Amino acid sequence: MAELNKLGLAEARDALRKGDVTSVELTEACLTEIERAGALNAFVHNTPEIARDQAKAADARIKAGDAPDMCGLPIGIKDLFCTKGVPSQAGSRILEGFLPEYESTVSGNLLDAGAVMLGKLNMDEFAMGSSNETSVYGNAVNPWKVDDRELTPGGSSGGSASAVAADLCLAATGTDTGGSIRQPAAFTGITGIKPTYGRCSRWGVVAFASSLDQAGPMTKSVRDAAIMLETMCSHDPKDSTSADLPVPNFEAMLTGDIKGKKIGIPAEYRMDGMPDEIETLWAQGREMLADAGAEIVDISLPHTKYALPAYYVIAPAEASSNLARYDGVRYGHRAKLDQGDGITEMYEKTRAEGFGDEVKRRVMIGTYVLSAGFYDAYYNRARKVRTLIKKDFEDVFAQGIDAILTPATPSAAFGLGEASDDPVQMYLNDVFTVTVNMAGLPGISVPAGTDAQGLPLGLQLIGRPWEEGDLLNTAYALEARAGFVAKPGKWW
Amino acid sequence: MSIDQSTAARVAKLARIKVEDDQLPALAAEFNTILGFIEQLSEVDVEGVEPMTSVTPQRLKRRVDEVTDGSQQDKVLVNAPDAREGFFAVPKVVE
Numbered sequence: 001m002a003e004l005n006k007l008g009l010a011e012a013r014d015a016l017r018k019g020d021v022t023s024v025e026l027t028e029a030c031l032t033e034i035e036r037a038g039a040l041n042a043f044v045h046n047t048p049e050i051a052r053d054q055a056k057a058a059d060a061r062i063k064a065g066d067a068p069d070m071c072g073l074p075i076g077i078k079d080l081f082c083t084k085g086v087p088s089q090a091g092s093r094i095l096e097g098f099l100p101e102y103e104s105t106v107s108g109n110l111l112d113a114g115a116v117m118l119g120k121l122n123m124d125e126f127a128m129g130s131s132n133e134t135s136v137y138g139n140a141v142n143p144w145k146v147d148d149r150e151l152t153p154g155g156s157s158g159g160s161a162s163a164v165a166a167d168l169c170l171a172a173t174g175t176d177t178g179g180s181i182r183q184p185a186a187f188t189g190i191t192g193i194k195p196t197y198g199r200c201s202r203w204g205v206v207a208f209a210s211s212l213d214q215a216g217p218m219t220k221s222v223r224d225a226a227i228m229l230e231t232m233c234s235h236d237p238k239d240s241t242s243a244d245l246p247v248p249n250f251e252a253m254l255t256g257d258i259k260g261k262k263i264g265i266p267a268e269y270r271m272d273g274m275p276d277e278i279e280t281l282w283a284q285g286r287e288m289l290a291d292a293g294a295e296i297v298d299i300s301l302p303h304t305k306y307a308l309p310a311y312y313v314i315a316p317a318e319a320s321s322n323l324a325r326y327d328g329v330r331y332g333h334r335a336k337l338d339q340g341d342g343i344t345e346m347y348e349k350t351r352a353e354g355f356g357d358e359v360k361r362r363v364m365i366g367t368y369v370l371s372a373g374f375y376d377a378y379y380n381r382a383r384k385v386r387t388l389i390k391k392d393f394e395d396v397f398a399q400g401i402d403a404i405l406t407p408a409t410p411s412a413a414f415g416l417g418e419a420s421d422d423p424v425q426m427y428l429n430d431v432f433t434v435t436v437n438m439a440g441l442p443g444i445s446v447p448a449g450t451d452a453q454g455l456p457l458g459l460q461l462i463g464r465p466w467e468e469g470d471l472l473n474t475a476y477a478l479e480a481r482a483g484f485v486a487k488p489g490k491w492w
Numbered sequence: 493m494s495i496d497q498s499t500a501a502r503v504a505k506l507a508r509i510k511v512e513d514d515q516l517p518a519l520a521a522e523f524n525t526i527l528g529f530i531e532q533l534s535e536v537d538v539e540g541v542e543p544m545t546s547v548t549p550q551r552l553k554r555r556v557d558e559v560t561d562g563s564q565q566d567k568v569l570v571n572a573p574d575a576r577e578g579f580f581a582v583p584k585v586v587e
Binding site for chain 1: 495500503504505506507508509510511519522523525526527529530531532533534535536538541542543544545546547548550552553555564567568570571572573574580582583584585
């Protein structure tokens with residue numbers, strides 16, 4: 001088999017079962033590609049020795065029979081996941097040198113199932129960013145290109161998106177707090193799903209905003225997303241918000257039959273100044289789902305425009321609390337101190353040196369909105385608005401809507417450095433995705449077309465809570481009709 | 493609501509992040525841009541609305557109050573920038 005790194009999870013799994021290929025062969029193919037793809041800056045800590053050992057073990061397990069689906073499949077892990085004995089820095093200088101003594105539950109679930117870890121993937125620092133430009137490792141680069149410019153793969157899971165789109169691995173883990181799986185998936189022409197809040201354990205995933213953070217897979221197809229998500233999900237007593245619900249066989253739910261399903265089209269997602277291409281793609285998506293037998297229904301989610309401002313109160317507030325742990329005492333960076341410096345100077349210098357600008361900005365905004373005198377005006381108000389945003393969705397689901405179709409992003413991938421001057425402008429990247437985190441719902445980005453320049457564009461489907469299987473099936477029907485098969489031309 | 497330099501300095505202090513004096517005007521300006529964006533929330537009628545505490549309706553699980561983990565002093569200390577004699581070491585805190 002030629003170019004094994006280009007396989008998806010399902011194809012590779014089936015080939016492994018048939019004995020057409022070994023995990024060692026798949027793994028070597030990916031390791032070779034990773035070595036050649038330095039220009040993408042997607043993998044930031046390579047673990048070839050671990051990968052080769054795991055591949056050998058996986059081959060033995062497959063030979064013995066009854067190996068789980070993910071067994072022997074080489075994947076990349078976002079740097080936000082703590083991986084035992086392997087650098088886990090969350091893209092930050094402040095965690096330089098940190099080697100976890102434990103494995104995150106999600107990466108542990110994957111490794112227990114026999115998945116092969118190729119290395120850790122680039123990301124925005126502490127998952128705060130939409131372009132992978134806030135990383136201590138430097139920018140990850142989108143394999144898609146239209147001219148001399150290097151384009152962003154999106155963020156915060158930019159390295160994961162770039163690596164999967166460039167076939168450096170079969171799939172990757174991502175995390176999504178406001179759109180960090182779905183926006184980079186859309187920018188790179190791959191599939192990414194954020195499950196319902198509570199589906200994946202957050203234990204061992206470096207925390208950004210705990211009430212919003214969820215892990216999910218970034219893959220080459222909807223089927224692959226179903227396979228990998230099932231392995232990532234579990235009930236975990238170590239995460240008090242982890243759902244004690246059975247995890248269905250998501251792949252078995254992919255029938256492609258969505259006849260009679262009601263798909264909502266929210267009027268409020270038609271934004272001023274939205275490019276025609278996005279509008280056109282959205283209209284095409286409606287036609288594709290209607291063609292598959294779904295009923296298209298106009299709906300209203302009246303508080304949509306307030307999701308992003310409410311997010312920029314709640315997420316920084318939680319971040320300011322979560323990131324208080326980086327104090328130079330227990331792990332990571334500690335600043336060199338001057339004569340006479342006390343513990344306060346140690347904290348202040350350590351955090352000034354260890355955090356990048358965007359992280360500092362969000363920690364301080366969070367500190368401000370939680371401070372005495374502003375707590376009610378900002379933080380409590382934002383939490384009330386969040387209740388209203390969630391109620392918008394509950395109302396349409398109560399009307400019988402099965403899923404909601406929206407654009408995934410307001411534009412295609414932009415050039416690195418083109419949007420980093422104005423933080424608020426950058427925040428607008430998440431305008432279509434952030435509502436889903438605020439309401440705790442599952443959302444998936446499916447590559448559905450290209451813009452005039454040939455860059456990929458995605459459509460987002462939003463599902464009912466805990467109904468990822470149904471959502472994936474709708475996405476599967478959309479994927480089949482969109483027929484997006486374009487791949488970036490290799491320049492790296 | 494406009495943030496001046498002294499407020500920016502106070503926030504930086506509360507967040508325990510050292511900001512040089514010459515960077516305070518730019519920081520205050522950034523805060524004002526972001527807070528200006530957040531200000532839209534004041535348009536929303538939130539009268540009688542409960543602030544969200546949990547996005548998925550669930551009752552936190554309880555468990556028996558007993559020790560289930562521990563005795564991992566070496567592992568806990570292994571990543572510390574400065575650990576001595578089984579403790580985290582920090583600059584002098586009490587005079």
